[in-house]
Amino acid sequence: MYQWKECTYNTPDRQVFFTIKKLTLPDHFFATFVGANGSGKTLMTRALEGELLLLNGTCPDSLSLSVISFEKQIKLMEQDFERRNSDDPRDETGYTPREMFETVSGDQEEILRLCDILNFSYALDRSYHKLSSGEGRKVLIIEALLKKPDIVMLDSPFDGLDTAARKELQELLVAIFQAGTSVIVNTNRFEEISPASEYLGLIMSRDLARFGERDEVLNDSAVQQLTHYEKLPKIYALPRVPQDCADPLDRSKPLIIMKDVTVAYGDHVILNRVNWTVQPYEHWEITGPNGSGKSTLLSLVTGDNPQSYCNDITLFGIKRGSGESIWDIKKHIGYVSPSFHLDYRISSPVINVILSGYFDTIGLYEQPGDEKISLARQWLGILGLSAYENASFRSLSFGQQRLLLIIRALVKQPPLLILDEPLQGLDGLSRELVRRFVEFLMQNGDTQILFVSHHEGDAPRGITRRLTFVDNGTRTFDVRIEEVPR
Incomplete structure (x- = not known):
């Protein structure tokens, strides 16, 4: 032996x-x-x-x-x-x-x-x-x-x-x-x-x-x-988006344009003159150590940081400070993070988790209709979870739960899907499960992905560009932008 x-x-x-x-x-x-x-x-x-x-x-x-x-x-x-x-x-x-x-x-x-x-x-x-x-x-x-x-x-x-x-x-x-x-x-x-x-x-x-x-x-x-x-055979389109949920955004233009963006709290500079553009069809990895500025950068994208108004930032073709509301920004974004996962405490049936994505709610509080139920079942089929349609969300493995939350953020196929540390808290098997599915999305969908990670090697195949926060030996981090070889 x-x-x-x-x-x-x-x-x-x-x-x-x-x-x-x-x-x-x-x-x-x-x-x-x-x-x-x-x-x-x-x-x-x-x-x-x-x-x-x-x-x-x-x-x-x-x-x-x-x-x-x-x-x-x-x-x-x-x-x-x-x-x-x-x-x-x-x-x-x-x-x-x-x-x-x-x-x-x-x-x-x-x-x-x-x-x-x-x-x-x-x-x-x-x-x-x-x-x-x-x-x-x-x-x-x-x-x-x-x-x-x-x-x-x-x-x-x-x-x-x-x-x-x-x-x-x-x-x-x-x-x-x-x-x-x-x-x-x-x-x-x-x-x-x-x-x-x-x-x-x-x-x-x-x-x-x-x-x-x-x-x-x-x-x-x-x-x-x-x-x-x-x-899975080659799929050329994911389940369609219901007409009442469709995003009319022109996807031929850059999603994000930041010019000389600086964010500071007192004398502590978090972002220092960052220039960053996300062009159509690009998928980005954002990486760097704790405290380097990743969360601050994301908060500028999601519209949650008030300092975005004093910087030159254009999101989804809208220049910040031009009269738009935070919801004008958020409606174009799907977002999943470990903290959101931990806060998702309801014991809803699996199919209801997906259906709630059509209404931007945690839990399902109105009748979805036959069309949305049919589309949710198509998503479950892609996930390989059709047999779990009526099972409790909490009865699934942690990795399967994370996949469902990614789908919940994706059902309206927003222009941008932010996956903030999507592999955090998962075991080796679950990490590979989520990584494989993200690769599938990048190959088959129209949604662009920002994949945020602390760990080298976490990023799925299909990432085209990388933004890295690099310690420059001072209290601030430099930003390095590079292409990812295919």
């Missing part, structure tokens, strides 16, 4: 951490670990391989483990290229799989046996650079098995393979497991979980957030929602 308890790992440069609070595996097993890109799957591989520093906790002293990864395949391709481009004419053909295998084992019978099992005998003497991606993956598997490890670990083995090659590789992994070798697979897709996999773990935010028997984990309602988002 293999056991990890309260383990914290660090990369050799001491820049990145990975944690395994609890993991128990039997002597012979097939386990799959699922995680989004950047979640820490490769860090998990390096931790088990012994490449990371163990800062605390207990883990197996050593593992008889062979790792197969895309990085190792690239390294092999580079070695083959260097050999073919050397001055020795004997190296023109590069490496052959037979030659690679013989450097690991001189047991010719075992080489032929494994090649037969993996249907690879025909390619033993081909040049490595002439093999397909799937064939190159087989080379690494055979090479790993020749070392006779107790465990074979494959990091994202299905990437770059077509449907037939993925099916064949799944069958090979089952054959390896049935022959007595334990198998670990890291993947970023739930549909790549093998039916033979007995255990399933979820890797999120560089942490093994969930682990257990496969069916138990997959039956978790939050996990079911993650798989739901992955399987």
Whole structure:
């Protein structure tokens, strides 16, 4: 049996951490670990391989483990290229799989046996650079098995393979497991979980957030929602907005324009000559330490800061101080924050939480009508929560509640949705759940998003611009604005 308890790992440069609070595996097993890109799957591989520093906790002293990864395949391709481009004419053909295998084992019978099992005998003497991606993956598997490890670990083995090659590789992994070798697979897709996999773990935010028997984990309602988002077909429009709730704002113009904006309380300057424009179709992350000015900046956007009247600020095409009311500003904004979540104390049915968004109320106090009920059910379908329509809001997980509040703010599809620390207070699974849904909104909706966060790496994919408050060593913070690579 293999056991990890309260383990914290660090990369050799001491820049990145990975944690395994609890993991128990039997002597012979097939386990799959699922995680989004950047979640820490490769860090998990390096931790088990012994490449990371163990800062605390207990883990197996050593593992008889062979790792197969895309990085190792690239390294092999580079070695083959260097050999073919050397001055020795004997190296023109590069490496052959037979030659690679013989450097690991001189047991010719075992080489032929494994090649037969993996249907690879025909390619033993081909040049490595002439093999397909799937064939190159087989080379690494055979090479790993020749070392006779107790465990074979494959990091994202299905990437770059077509449907037939993925099916064949799944069958090979089952054959390896049935022959007595334990198998670990890291993947970023739930549909790549093998039916033979007995255990399933979820890797999120560089942490093994969930682990257990496969069916138990997959039956978790939050996990079911993650798989739901992955399987959603491309949606080109979200549920429509009722005519009486439609926002007539011209969305071809900038939503926010701030010029040399300064906010100070006495001699304490919070914002110092900030210039910021939010153009159409941009999604922004706003980040910085506590006290740097994020909340003050948001209060200028929502119309709640009286100092907005003494600054050059244009919101939704309206210059502040031109006679508009605070409601002229707020009607274009959806807003969700941890404090709002904590204040949302009613035990309303789930569908009523969504319906209340059409009326800007906490709770539902008037008849919504058939049209709005139908639209609310469409939103529940997108969330994967149709079965919870009449359940109490408080009976859902904290992450599911946060999703519902985001939908409540979104049903009228306002020009701007402010998500102020939407991941705060959520566990790893719930953070990933909310992040996936925000990514979905940015891909499919017309609403622009301001995503406010303290933590690097929280932002969902789809963010196009970033505003960062940077400590300049004085009592004020500088503002840095940059594009986010797509």
